[in-house]
Amino acid sequence: MMSHAEIRAEAITAADQPTIESILATLRPGVEADGGTLELVSASGDTVIVRLGGQCRGCLQAGETLGLLRRRLMHALGKAVRVLPALDH
Numbered sequence: 001m002m003s004h005a006e007i008r009a010e011a012i013t014a015a016d017q018p019t020i021e022s023i024l025a026t027l028r029p030g031v032e033a034d035g036g037t038l039e040l041v042s043a044s045g046d047t048v049i050v051r052l053g054g055q056c057r058g059c060l061q062a063g064e065t066l067g068l069l070r071r072r073l074m075h076a077l078g079k080a081v082r083v084l085p086a087l088d089h
Helices: 014-033 062-077
Strands: 036-044 047-054 082-085
Touching (some): 014 036, 014 047, 014 062, 047 062
Antiparallel strands (some): 036 047
């Protein structure tokens, strides 16, 4: 596990995009199995915004999904990352 000292405060770059998409792809089957959808909206600065759709919209477990995504991104990128839901209801 990565320690806090190894997490850098750096902006997300275009070079990070494939890693972000890859991690979303690993989470998508579990989300889809529960009747939901998971889609990248944007990634810039220190923030990744995703759209949770289908059964995930308003689900009590949506926060858990966002937290898991955040942890996986921070581990893979070695950067501090915020993961937020798209607010386009």
